[in-house]
Amino acid sequence: MSLTLNRRTLLIGAAASAALGACATGPGAASPPPIVFVHGNGDTAALWTTTLWRFESNGWPRERLRAIDIPYPLARDDDTKPQAGRSSTAENMAYLSTEVDKVLLATGARQVVLIANSRGGNAVRNYLQNGSGAGKVSHAILCGTPNHGVYADPKRAPNGEFNGAGAFLTGLNAPKGPNGDEVTPDVKWMTIRSDNNDKFAQPDGVWIGAKGVPTHVTAEGPALKGAENVVIAGIDHRETAYSAKAFEQMFRFITGKPPVSLAITPETRVVLDGQVSGYLGYAPQGVVPTNLPLVGATLEIYATNPATGERLGGPAHRKTVGADGHWGPFDADPQARYEFVLAAPGYATTHIYRSPFPRSSAVVNLRVEKILDTDKDAAAVVIMTRPRGYFGLPRDQISLDGKAPPGVPQGVAGVAASKLKLTDGASRTVVGVFNDERVIGRTWPVANNELSYLELMY
Numbered sequence: 001m002s003l004t005l006n007r008r009t010l011l012i013g014a015a016a017s018a019a020l021g022a023c024a025t026g027p028g029a030a031s032p033p034p035i036v037f038v039h040g041n042g043d044t045a046a047l048w049t050t051t052l053w054r055f056e057s058n059g060w061p062r063e064r065l066r067a068i069d070i071p072y073p074l075a076r077d078d079d080t081k082p083q084a085g086r087s088s089t090a091e092n093m094a095y096l097s098t099e100v101d102k103v104l105l106a107t108g109a110r111q112v113v114l115i116a117n118s119r120g121g122n123a124v125r126n127y128l129q130n131g132s133g134a135g136k137v138s139h140a141i142l143c144g145t146p147n148h149g150v151y152a153d154p155k156r157a158p159n160g161e162f163n164g165a166g167a168f169l170t171g172l173n174a175p176k177g178p179n180g181d182e183v184t185p186d187v188k189w190m191t192i193r194s195d196n197n198d199k200f201a202q203p204d205g206v207w208i209g210a211k212g213v214p215t216h217v218t219a220e221g222p223a224l225k226g227a228e229n230v231v232i233a234g235i236d237h238r239e240t241a242y243s244a245k246a247f248e249q250m251f252r253f254i255t256g257k258p259p260v261s262l263a264i265t266p267e268t269r270v271v272l273d274g275q276v277s278g279y280l281g282y283a284p285q286g287v288v289p290t291n292l293p294l295v296g297a298t299l300e301i302y303a304t305n306p307a308t309g310e311r312l313g314g315p316a317h318r319k320t321v322g323a324d325g326h327w328g329p330f331d332a333d334p335q336a337r338y339e340f341v342l343a344a345p346g347y348a349t350t351h352i353y354r355s356p357f358p359r360s361s362a363v364v365n366l367r368v369e370k371i372l373d374t375d376k377d378a379a380a381v382v383i384m385t386r387p388r389g390y391f392g393l394p395r396d397q398i399s400l401d402g403k404a405p406p407g408v409p410q411g412v413a414g415v416a417a418s419k420l421k422l423t424d425g426a427s428r429t430v431v432g433v434f435n436d437e438r439v440i441g442r443t444w445p446v447a448n449n450e451l452s453y454l455e456l457m458y
Helices: 003-023 047-056 089-107 119-130 167-172 244-255
Strands: 035-038 065-068 112-117 137-143 188-194 209-213 228-232 270-272 277-285 286-289 298-303 317-320 330-332 336-343 349-354 380-385 398-400 418-420 429-434 437-441 449-454
Touching: 035 089, 035 119, 047 244, 065 089, 089 112, 089 119, 089 317, 112 119, 119 137, 119 167, 119 380, 188 244, 188 277, 209 228, 228 244, 298 349, 349 437, 380 429, 429 449, 437 449
Parallel strands: 035 065, 035 112, 112 137, 137 188, 188 228, 349 449, 380 449
Antiparallel strands: 270 330, 277 286, 298 317, 298 336, 336 349, 380 418, 398 429, 429 437
C-alpha cells in the first residue's frame, strides 16, 4: 500500500472516529451502537457486504455490525398455513428476536439499531409492535419495505404477508398514539424508498405476475406516518438498502452527521469466510432457497488472470463444508480476482467469478446452483447477477459477452440476473459489464453439469 493511501486511510479513520462521537450507547460511552441488518425475501446476509464495508470505513467497529441469515428466507404464500421451506411472520420475528438478544449479550449494549431491506422490515415492525423488542431498539431503518403491501386487495391471497389489505399489515399500520402514527412509539424510525423505480411499489401488477391488474399501491407505499421518510430518485428496490446513497442516509440518521466518505477504504490484509447453502427444492413457481448449511459441499478458490479469467495455478483454498456451513477462512489478496468453484451431490458444479475484495468479510455466502431442464440444450450457460440491485435500462450501461444482456427489459429496474445460453462449448473468456464494474470469467460445458456465474459486487 502506498504512503498516499496509508495517509488517506489514517485521515478517514480519524475523521470517522470523530463523527461517531454522537453514537455512544450511553453518557460517556465510547462505542457506537451495534447494528443488526436483516435481509429481504429469499436473500442472504451477503447482500449487506458493501454496506458493512462502508460503515467500517467510517469508523464503525466490525464486531458491532451483525448481518443475520434467516434460515428459511422466503415468505409463505398464506401466512396462516405451514409451507415447506418457507417462514411465517411469527417465525421471522422470533428469529430476529433471538439474534438481537445474542448481539446485546455479546456487546454489552443496552439497545441496537435495526436496518432492514424489504421483507426484513416486516420482521422489524412485528418485533417492535408485537414481540419483545420494546426497549431493545433505538433506531429502525426500513429500506424498500412494502409497508402498505406489494398489493392491497382483500380478495387476492388475503392472508399473504405482502397484502396491504390483509390482517398482518393492517394490524401493523393501525394508528398509534395521539397523532395516529403507523410506527411503534419510543423508537426513531426512518424509511428509504425510490421515487418511482421500486418494482414492488408500482400501481400495475406486472412485477407480481398480474400485468394490467391494479395493485392499489403507489411509490409511496414504503413510507410510514410517524417516520422520517426519505426519497432517493432513481434507485431500485434493493438499492434502497444496499447502495451508497442509502448508506449515506442511514449513517446520517443514526449519528446526526454525514459519513466522512461513501468510498470503501481498502485493507492490507483481507480474510474471507461465509456459508454455503442450497435449495430445498424446485417448486412450480421457482426455486425455494434456504440459508441452511449444505453439509458435504466442496469449495475451491482459484486466483485468475484479470484479463481472461483463466486460472493462475492450482487452488489457493479448498474445503469440504461441515455442519456449521462455513467454507473459510481464506486469506485473500485484495488485488486479486478469484473463481469460486462449488460442487455438491445433486447440484451443478458452479463456477462463480467475482471482482476483488477490498476488505475482509464473514458473509461471503454462496449457493450451489442447478442447471434447469430448459437450459440443458445449451453448450454453455453464463449468468450475470447483481445481488445488491437490479438492472435498469436505459438507466444503466450493461453488457454480457459484448452484447445487450438477455432478459433485461426497458423501464423499471426489476431483473437482477441475465442468462446467456451459448451454442459453442469451447472454453473461452466471457465478460460482464455493469456501469464501472467488469467481471471476467470463463465458460464451462453444460454436458459436464457445469455453469458459470459472473457476480457483481456493487
